[in-house]
Structure formats: structure tokens, C-alpha cells
Amino acid sequence: MATATSIESKRRITIDPITRLEGHGKIEIFLDSKGDVERAFFQVPELRGFEKFAQGRQAEDMPQITSRICGVCPTAHHMASTKALDALYGVTPPPAARKIRELVYNTFMVEDHALHFYFLGGPDFVVGPTAPAAERNVLGVIAKVGVETATKVIAMRRRLRELMALAAGKPIHPVFGVPGGVAKALSRENAEQFRIVADEAVQFARFTLGLFEKVVLANSGYVDLIRSDLFTHRTYYMGLVDEKNHVNFYHGQLRVVLPDGAEWARFSPDRYQDFIAEHAEPWSYMKFCYLKTPGWRGFADGPQSGIYCVAPLARLNAADGMATPLAHEAYLKYCGTLGKPVHQTLANHWARLVELLYAAERMKQLADDPEITDTTVRAIPTAAPREGIGVVEAPRGTLFHHYQTDEHGLITKANLIVATQNNAARIAMGIDKVARGLVKASTVDDGILNMVEMAFRAYDPCLGCATHALPGSMPLFVLLRGPNGAVLTTLRRDGDGAIHRD
Amino acid sequence: MKPKVAFYWCASCGGCEEAVVDLDEEILNVVQAVDIVFWPVALDFKEKDIEAMDDGSIAISFINGAVRTTEQRRMAILLREKSRLVVAFGSCAQLGGVPGLANLTTREAILHEVYAGGPVPALEHRENGFALTLPELFDTVFPLERAIPVDYYVPGCPPSQKIIAAAIGTLLGDSLPPPGTVLAPERAMCDECPRRDSHPEELHIGRFRRVPEVAIDPDTCILAQGVACLGPATRSGCGSRCINGNMPCTGCFGPTSRVRDYGAKALCSVASIIGSSDSHEIDEVLNGLADPVGLFYRYSLPSSFLERKRTE
Numbered sequence: 001m002a003t004a005t006s007i008e009s010k011r012r013i014t015i016d017p018i019t020r021l022e023g024h025g026k027i028e029i030f031l032d033s034k035g036d037v038e039r040a041f042f043q044v045p046e047l048r049g050f051e052k053f054a055q056g057r058q059a060e061d062m063p064q065i066t067s068r069i070c071g072v073c074p075t076a077h078h079m080a081s082t083k084a085l086d087a088l089y090g091v092t093p094p095p096a097a098r099k100i101r102e103l104v105y106n107t108f109m110v111e112d113h114a115l116h117f118y119f120l121g122g123p124d125f126v127v128g129p130t131a132p133a134a135e136r137n138v139l140g141v142i143a144k145v146g147v148e149t150a151t152k153v154i155a156m157r158r159r160l161r162e163l164m165a166l167a168a169g170k171p172i173h174p175v176f177g178v179p180g181g182v183a184k185a186l187s188r189e190n191a192e193q194f195r196i197v198a199d200e201a202v203q204f205a206r207f208t209l210g211l212f213e214k215v216v217l218a219n220s221g222y223v224d225l226i227r228s229d230l231f232t233h234r235t236y237y238m239g240l241v242d243e244k245n246h247v248n249f250y251h252g253q254l255r256v257v258l259p260d261g262a263e264w265a266r267f268s269p270d271r272y273q274d275f276i277a278e279h280a281e282p283w284s285y286m287k288f289c290y291l292k293t294p295g296w297r298g299f300a301d302g303p304q305s306g307i308y309c310v311a312p313l314a315r316l317n318a319a320d321g322m323a324t325p326l327a328h329e330a331y332l333k334y335c336g337t338l339g340k341p342v343h344q345t346l347a348n349h350w351a352r353l354v355e356l357l358y359a360a361e362r363m364k365q366l367a368d369d370p371e372i373t374d375t376t377v378r379a380i381p382t383a384a385p386r387e388g389i390g391v392v393e394a395p396r397g398t399l400f401h402h403y404q405t406d407e408h409g410l411i412t413k414a415n416l417i418v419a420t421q422n423n424a425a426r427i428a429m430g431i432d433k434v435a436r437g438l439v440k441a442s443t444v445d446d447g448i449l450n451m452v453e454m455a456f457r458a459y460d461p462c463l464g465c466a467t468h469a470l471p472g473s474m475p476l477f478v479l480l481r482g483p484n485g486a487v488l489t490t491l492r493r494d495g496d497g498a499i500h501r502d
Numbered sequence: 503m504k505p506k507v508a509f510y511w512c513a514s515c516g517g518c519e520e521a522v523v524d525l526d527e528e529i530l531n532v533v534q535a536v537d538i539v540f541w542p543v544a545l546d547f548k549e550k551d552i553e554a555m556d557d558g559s560i561a562i563s564f565i566n567g568a569v570r571t572t573e574q575r576r577m578a579i580l581l582r583e584k585s586r587l588v589v590a591f592g593s594c595a596q597l598g599g600v601p602g603l604a605n606l607t608t609r610e611a612i613l614h615e616v617y618a619g620g621p622v623p624a625l626e627h628r629e630n631g632f633a634l635t636l637p638e639l640f641d642t643v644f645p646l647e648r649a650i651p652v653d654y655y656v657p658g659c660p661p662s663q664k665i666i667a668a669a670i671g672t673l674l675g676d677s678l679p680p681p682g683t684v685l686a687p688e689r690a691m692c693d694e695c696p697r698r699d700s701h702p703e704e705l706h707i708g709r710f711r712r713v714p715e716v717a718i719d720p721d722t723c724i725l726a727q728g729v730a731c732l733g734p735a736t737r738s739g740c741g742s743r744c745i746n747g748n749m750p751c752t753g754c755f756g757p758t759s760r761v762r763d764y765g766a767k768a769l770c771s772v773a774s775i776i777g778s779s780d781s782h783e784i785d786e787v788l789n790g791l792a793d794p795v796g797l798f799y800r801y802s803l804p805s806s807f808l809e810r811k812r813t814e
Contacts, residue, residue, distance in 0.1 A: 010631045030632050041634060046571070048513060049612030053603040057796045060713040064752065065800070068600035071517020071660065089714055158526040169747020171524070172517045172660050176747055179714045184748040280617050282627045283634040287616075378717040385714075408792050409714065 010038065013444060015452065025461070027452065029435045035442030040435035042428040042456065044286035054414035059088055059385055059405050062414070063177040066401065069418070070462055072115075074173045075108040075164070076394035076419070079250070080401040082177030087270065088388025088403055089179045089381035096374035097181035102250040103194060103366040104167050104176065105392070109249055109359035110201050111160040112395040113312075113352050116460045117208060118153050121349055124454050125216045129225065130447030145211065156204050159197050166190050180379035186372055194367035201360035202326070209330055209353045216349070217337070226346045227338075230437045231455060233301040234259040234343050235426055236291055236308035239315035240269070240393045246323035247315050247358060249393040255318045256291070259303050261341040269391035272400055276417065277306075279425075288425040289417060299429045307429070310397030310422040311459055312351035317341040324365070327358035345430055348458040385409045394419040396462045420461040430455035505561035505674060508540035508552070510581060512567030512574035513601045513643065518592040519543055519566075521660035528667060535674060536561075540581075549577070552584055560585040562673055564656075568594040568601050568804060570643045582650040587673065589685075593659040593754050595646040596684075597764065598804025600659070602643045605803050605810035606795065609641045645805045655684040657737055659754035659801055665739045686739035688758050691751050694738040697723050706777030710790025713749075724750045725775070730791060732798075735761075735768035754801050763806050765798035772798075 013029040029040040050069055057065060063081040067074035079101060086093060093101070116122070118141055127140035135143065142150040161171040167186060168174035176182045186194075216222045225231070236259060240252040254272070256265045265275060278287040279296045290296045290306035297305040308314075317340065322328040331354050338347055366372060390401045397419030404413040420427075434455040438448045511519065523529065539560060540552055552560075563585040569575055582588055593599045604612065613622040627634045646652055656669045669685040672678075679685070692698060700722040711728040718724060724731040724745065731750035737758050744751055757764040776787045791797060799806055 010633075028632070028634060039630075039632060041632065043634065043636065046513075046637075047612070047616065047639065048570070048601050049604050049607070049616065052607050052612040052615040056606065056793060057603075058712065058793045061793070061796060061800075065600060065603075065796075068515050068517070068659070071515035071520050074515070074517065085714075154526055158524075161524060165743065165746075169749060170743045172520050174747070175744045175749040178749075183718060184720060280620060280623070282621060282624045283629070283636070285623050285636065380717060381714055409712070410792055 011035070011442075013439065015449060025456070027431055027435075029439060029452075031439075031442060035440070037432075037436040037439045040432040040452070041283060042424075042431045043284045044424075047285040051414045051416055054403075054411045057411050059085060059388075059403060059409045059411055060179060062401070062403065062411065064173065064175060066416070067173045069416070071172050073108075073112060073394055073396065073419075073462060075105060075168070075171075076392055076399050077401070078168075078174050078177050079105055080390040080392045080394075080399045082179070082390065083251075083392065084388040084390030084401040084403050085177070085179035086388065087390060088385045088405060088409075090383040091180035091379050091381040093181040094374070094376045094379055095371055096185065097377040097379075099366050099369055099372045100167060100182050100186050100377065101177070103186075103363060103372065104164060104174070105250050106359040106362045106366065107160055107163055107167075107194070107197075107201075108171075109395060110205070110356060110363065111157055111164075113356040113359065114153065114157065114204070114208065116352060116395070117212075117349070117356070121352075121457045121460060124450070124457060125222055125349060126211075129451055129454060132446075136450065144215070149211075152204070152207075156200065160201070163190075163194055163197055166193065178378065180381050181377045183377075185375045185377045188373050191367055191373050194363065198360060198364035198367050201363055202357070205353070205357040205360040206326065209357060212350060212353050226344050226350075228344075230434055231345045231430065231458075232343045233309075233345065233426055233429055233433070235301045235305070236264060236294075236303075237314035237317035237341060238308050238310050238398060238422065239318035240391070240398065241266075241319050242323060244323070245320040247319045247321075247355065247393075248323065249359070249362075251392075254391070254398065256308065257318050257341060259301070259341070259343070261317065269400070270389040272389070272391070272402075272417075276422075278417070278421070286424050287421060288428070289422045290425060299425060299432065301426075301429065307425040308422065309426045310419060311348060311395075312355050313342055313345070313348040313458075314397065315393060316351045316354065322354065322358045324358050324361035327354055327361055330354045330357055345426075345455065345458045348460070352460070394462075396420050396460050397422050418462065420459070423459050423461065427456045427459055427461060504535065504537040506539045506559060507536040508560050508563040508581060508585065509538070510540065510542065510563065510565045510577060512565065512578065512595065512646070513570040514567030514592065514594050514599070516543075517660040518594075521592075521658075521663070521666060524663055525666060528663075532670060535670075549580065552580055555584050557583050558586050562587045562589060564589045564591040565646055566591040566595050568598050568643045568645060569649045570601065570604070570640050571637045572640075573637045575649045578646060578649045587653045587678075588646075588650060589654045589656055589669070589673070590646040590652045591656045592661055593657060593756060593801040596655045596657055596805070597756050597802035598643055598645045599801050602645075602802070602804035603796070603800070604643050607811065608813060609639050612639075642810050643804050648804075653681050654679070655682075657684055657686050657755040658740055662739060662741050662743070664741060684737065684756075684759055686737055686755065689738045690758065691733035691736040691738045691740070691742070691755070695723075695733055695742055695745055697721065697745060700726065702726055705775045707775050707787060708777050709787055712790055712792065718748050718750075720748045728790070730772055730797060732768050732771075734771040735764065752800055753798075756802060764802040765795075765806050765808070768798045769794070 011031040015027040026043045030038045032038045063078045066077045066081045164171040168176040238256045241255045242248045242252045258264045294306035322331045385405045387404045400417040402415040563581040590596045732753040733751040736753045737755040761767045
């Protein structure tokens with residue numbers, strides 16, 4: 001992508017587009033007269049306006065309309081929206097419907113977390129943070145782990161998505177969520193298919209954790225990188241927990257812990273507006289969430305700043321453990337190694353795999369539950385719709401859908417806080433910190449640029465929800481400009497992975 | 503030499519990218535048959551690399567997403583110059599798609615809503631000598647063919663794996679279909695619907711029912727149950743995925759090629775089964791269709807005769 005801008009500015013390095021994530025983003029790194037970093041900006045250059053054009057739509061259409069925010073995590077939007085409809089119509093889904101939803105949701109979480117490890121973020125470790133760009137992608141992962149494993153990953157993904165189609169209509173833009181339940185009961189035959197695949201998913205998750213231990217944890221250089229101050233921020237952490245304060249993706253209370261790990265708040269998700277506010281900056285379309293009580297104190301961490309964090313690392317920090325045995329074992333090992341709370345952003349990769357195992361085990365529990373094939377999967381609402389809030393843990397963090405309607409069930413107001421917005425401020429801080437730490441005296445190479453990108457990639461961000469998740473790296477084009485805007489150096493990362501200096 | 507192929511996205515959700523990945527093992531055959539020269543989400547080629555190519559040197563560019571920024575339009579024009587064939591991939595590129603519902607409002611109203619009436623992000627912003635820019639949004643979202651000439655269309659939100667595989671096969675084959683062809687069957691959804699046999703010969707609806715108030719029977723025609731199903735107006739090829747999920751067709755595959763305006767056709771097909779000719783009764787029947795634009799034009803507003811809400 002061309003990156004030159006017409007307006008005069010300080011010297012800058014532009015990374016546009018940033019790669020191996022969902023959506024469009026851009027990093028502008030401004031240099032002082034010595035060529036050190038003065039400040040780095042993380043910009044999201046897009047906006048589609050779902051909250052506005054949702055107005056006037058039938059509330060029951062929202063699960064399918066809002067899934068189009070994101071074709072990678074459509075199930076998360078679909079589910080948050082469906083839960084908002086339950087609240088809107090004041091209706092409780094029958095037990096089987098509730099379980100089918102959570103089963104499909106965990107199936108989706110297995111697929112999505114695996115996608116990030118093998119295709120998006122994992123290459124930074126499995127292949128190496130400063131490995132040649134051409135290898136630092138899913139193909140490099142295949143080369144490292146072998147074709148047999150790669151085939152296993154493709155087949156696992158296909159089978160998970162086939163199950164989602166069985167129960168939810170389509171894996172991309174599911175249709176099964178309706179107020180008070182699901183559109184379709186789960187047949188015994190289909191439940192059996194879920195059981196078989198869930199067993200395989202548990203094995204697959206254990207295999208993946210083993211791979212992480214072998215490739216990452218056994219490498220002291222990687223462990224040092226994970227632990228390094230460069231990628232560390234001490235912020236608040238938030239996540240859904242069940243009654244035992246274990247991680248849950250589908251339901252529970254929102255728990256927030258302080259940077260020292262102590263519980264700061266535990267509240268029903270429909271009270272989110274008492275705790276969370278949004279801050280806008282003139283240079284990005286994405287808004288930055290913060291906790292109201294500490295308040296917005298700029299891009300700073302610590303207990304005095306309202307910046308908080310969501311997604312795997314934060315969920316494990318906000319919880320006291322995992323609800324399934326194998327995942328809890330993995331959680332204990334994770335905390336035993338890194339302590340708690342874990343402030344190191346790169347530990348997200350490990351935390352994600354702990355969650356992968358939980359999702360697979362939870363799939364198995366739900367598929368084994370005889371009640372899941374009960375044919376009563378709908379409760380027809382009788383109350384007039386007014387207002388509803390639905391919250392789930394998306395793969396990328398806490399996701400809020402909040403609707404108000406008129407008496408005909410037409411949307412009058414929609415407020416959506418997407419997962420990555422919660423992390424936006426911490427991501428922006430992280431990029432700034434890594435850029436300051438690594439770019440010195442105008443010295444830049446591909447490895448440094450990739451380490452700057454690793455500061456956001458660990459979160460598996462979904463920017464502006466125009467998401468695009470695929471293997472490999474995207475074009476990278478960096479200009480070093482003088483004070484008059486003239487190009488001093490141009491760096492290109494090519495298809496062969498080589499860095500060219502023009 | 504293998505034919506060169508490019509993939510690009512505009513205003514979309516990434517579902518079209520996922521749909522290509524969902525070819526699973528088959529994607530390996532595609533990669534063997536073609537040389538992918540541009541796929542920003544997956545590969546390392548840049549705009550500059552495309553600019554350096556001779557005009558017409560790319561065999562096929564698959565472009566998904568609606569067009570709503572100047573950058574997307576610029577990229578579409580560039581790929582058109584370099585490509586012998588351009589395919590509008592998915593309902594956003596073909597018809598405007600769900601992001602096209604933004605045409606029911608204005609850019610200013612969207613910015614006002616999102617930033618709660620406060621300051622909105624600036625296209626050019628200066629702060630302590632840092633100069634930052636953001637791309638401009640068009641006020642009106644439009645389908646790809648309003649930005650550049652399009653040769654073929656692959657419908658769906660997202661396109662089904664069967665349609666994608668068939669389209670790639672057709673376009674790489676020896677005999678190309680006529681320009682403008684939509685690469686999917688010229689039949690209505692109802693013709694492939696697994697519940698086809700339960701569709702009555704004569705259908706008269708006394709009242710449309712909305713999803714919250716009805717538990718849809720999993721075996722019989724959804725339209726016959728009084729739930730607005732757009733199968734009669736919609737092109738087939740999706741594999742009846744929503745019907746198999748026990749939910750009505752919402753029309754993401756758009757119209758067959760005989761139809762110019764999908765929403766008008768869908769409206770006609772629904773209106774024609776209203777079981778009354780009394781105007782008061784008709785109003786009653788239509789109470790079950792609370793959001794006609796969102797129902798009939800969910801994927802096609804920018805390509806319709808309406809195009810957008812009038813602002814004057």
C-alpha cells in the first residue's frame with residue numbers, strides 16, 4: 001500500500017497495512033531529530049456504521065445483520081445479539097436451546113483459537129519473531145511442524161465447521177439464534193457427531209499445547225521475550241466468569257481485577273454502562289474503552305488509569321481457574337510459570353491455547369449431556385420488547401450488544417462494543433512502547449518491524465470488525481521521510497520475504 | 503505459465519475470505535492451478551507490484567466488498583486496468599450487501615451517532631508536529647460495477663463452496679460464458695428447496711408472522727407457515743443452508759438474471775400471496791412485515807432503483 005501523505009510532518013515510519021490480523025490497521029512511527037521514536041500511533045482507518053443503520057431494523061434480524069460486522073467471528077456477534085434478544089423480549093430459552101447455543105459457541109471457539117495459533121499469531125513463535133518474512137507465516141509453520149500436522153489442522157477445521165453448519169445453518173453467518181431459543185433441535189445423530197469431533201478436538205488441543213511447550217517454552221530466548229518489559233503493561237483485566245469464578249465464554253458475571261490481581265468489581269453484564277466508557281481520538285475511527293472510575297488518563301497503565309484489557313490473557317487473569325479438568329491443569333502450569341496476574345502481552349498466545357483446551361472439553365461435556373437432544377428448543381416471548389443487553393466472550397474479548405426498540409420491535413438504538421475496542425488503548429500503548437524500545441537512530445529492519453507488529457498480533461485483534469483472517473503476511477511498505485517530506489529510505493517486504501531497500 | 507489471479511477486498515466483513523479458506527483441501531488444487539499475484543490478506547505483494555505489471559496481465563481479479571472509500575475505488579480501478587477479467591465476488595461486491603444498508607442514512611449521521619455528537623476523527627490531523635491522515639468515506643455505498651466495469655458475478659453472503667469451486671473452474675476453462683453472467687444457477691431457491699414438496703399450489707397468507715412469535719416447523723414450507731421467506735425471488739446455488747437451519751431465506755444470492763431490482767421482485771412475490779383484496783385486511787396482513795426495506799433490500803439497496811434514502 002502506498003503510504004505517503006501530502007501534509008508536512010515530522011519524520012515518520014509508516015506500516016500500512018499491518019498484517020496477519022483481522023481488519024485494516026496502520027502504524028505511524030514519528031522520529032525525533034536523532035532518529036529515535038517520539039511517538040507511535042495505531043490507527044484504524046475504517047468505519048461502516050452498523051449502529052446507525054441498525055435503526056429501523058426488526059430486532060429479530062439483528063443476529064444475522066450484525067454477524068456481517070465480522071465474517072471471521074460471526075458466531076460471536078450472532079450469539080451476543082441473540083442473547084440481547086432474550087433480554088429484549090424477557091424470555092428464557094429452554095435448557096436444550098441454551099446448551100445447543102453453548103455447544104455451537106465452543107465449537108466455534110476451538111476453530112477460531114486454532115486459526116490464530118496456526119495461521120495468524122503462532123508463526124511469530126513457531127517460526128520465529130525475526131525469521132525471514134517469507135517463512136514467518138502458515139507455510140513456515142507447516143515446514144516446522146510437518147505436513148502431517150498441517151493436514152491434521154485443515155481436517156480438524158473442516159470437521160468443526162461442518163458441525164457448525166449442521167446445528168447453525170452456516171458457519172459463516174449462522175442463522176440459528178432466535179429470541180427464546182434456537183431455530184432447530186439437535187438430533188441424536190448430530191449430537192453423536194459432536195461427541196466424536198469433541199473427542200478429537202480435546203486431543204487436538206492437547207497436541208497443540210504440547211507443540212507450544214516444545215517450540216516456545218523450551219526455547220529460553222522466546223521465554224525471555226515473553227517475559228521482557230518491552231511487551232509488558234500493568235492494567236486492569238476483564239472477563240466473564242461463572243459462579244466459581246472460572247472462565248466462561250457464553251454466560252456469567254463480568255469480573256474486573258486490578259493490576260495487582262485483586263478483584264476490583266464483579267457485576268452483571270447488563271450494568272456495563274456503569275463501568276465502561278469510550279474515548280475518541282481525532283486520528284482513528286476506533287474508539288478506546290476505559291473504566292469510568294479511574295477514568296481516562298491518556299495512554300498510561302497502572303491502577304490510576306482506566307485502561308483495561310480483555311481476551312485470553314485478561315480472561316485468565318480475571319478468573320480463578322478453568323471449569324474443565326485438563327484446561328485447569330494447563331492453567332496451573334501457565335500461572336506457575338508466569339505468575340499471576342500475567343502482564344506480559346505475548347503470553348496471550350499461551351493463554352489462548354489453555355482456552356482452546358477448555359473449549360474442546362466444554363464441547364465434549366455439552367455433547368455428552370442427554371438433555372441437549374431435547375426437542376423443546378423455543379420459548380415464545382409474550383412480553384413487549386423494550387431493551388436488551390447481550391454479552392459473550394468473543395475469541396478476541398468481551399463483546400456487548402445493547403438494543404432498544406419501539407413497541408413494534410424495531411430498533412431505535414443500538415450500542416455495540418466489539419471485543420477489540422476494549423483492548424484498543426492497551427494495544428496503542430503496546431505498539432508505542434515496542435517502537436520506542438526497538439527503533440533507534442532511524443535504524444529499522446524487518447525483524448524490528450515485525451516485533452512492533454507482534455505488540456498487536458498477540459491480542460488477535462479484529463479491527464473495526466472488517467475482519468480478514470487468512471494465513472501469511474500482507475504487504476509491508478515502510479518509508480523513512482525527512483522533515484520536508486522527502487523520502488530518505490524505502491523498505492519493502494516482498495513475496496519472497498526479502499527486505500528491499502530502495 | 504499458470505494464469506495469474508488476484509484477490510482483493512473492499513468494504514466487507516472477511517466472510518468472503520473465510521469462504522475461500524473453507525474450500526479446505528480443495529484450496530490446494532486452486533493454488534496449484536493458478537499463480538496468485540495479489541492477496542493482501544495472505545500474501546506479500548503490494549499495490550506497487552500491481553502497478554508495475556503490464557495492463558491485462560492478470561487473468562482474473564476476484565474483488566469482494568462494497569465500495570465506500572476513495573482508496574477502495576482507486577484499488578478497483580487499478581485492478582481493472584491490470585486484469586483481463588474482473589469478478590464481483592459475494593453479495594457486497596455484486597449488489598452492495600449489508601454494509602449498503604448505510605445508504606438508509608448519511609455519512610454525517612453515522613459519524614454523529616458513533617461519536618455521540620462529539621468531535622469526529624479528522625481526515626487530516628496535526629498534533630505536536632505529528633501529521634496523521636484517515637481515508638474519506640463516501641456518503642453513498644455502491645456496488646463494484648459502479649466503480650469499474652465487471653465481467654462476472656459470484657453471488658452470496660458468503661458464496662457457497664460449490665459455487666466458488668464451479669466459478670473458478672468455469673473461468674479457468676476454455677469457453678467463457680457471456681460477459682455479465684452471474685456464475686450460479688438460473689433457478690429460484692424454491693426449485694432446490696428441500697421443503698419444495700410441501701409448498702402448496704395456491705398459497706394465501708392471512709397474516710405474516712415474525713420470527714419471535716412463531717416456532718417454525720422444521721419440515722414444511724416456511725412461506726406457507728406465514729413467515730416471509732424470499733426463496734421465490736432468490737437465485738439458487740446456496741445449498742439451502744438457511745432452510746436447513748430452519749430459518750427463512752433472506753435473499754443473499756440476489757435475483758436471477760431476468761430481474762433488474764431484487765427488492766421489487768421480492769416484494770411482488772410476497773405481495774402476490776396476500777390472501778385478501780380488502781385494503782384494511784391487507785394492512786393487517788402486512789403488519790407482520792415491519793421493516794420492508796430491511797427485509798427486501800437487505801443485500802441489494804445500493805444496486806436497486808432506490809439506491810439510497812433521498813436526502814433532499
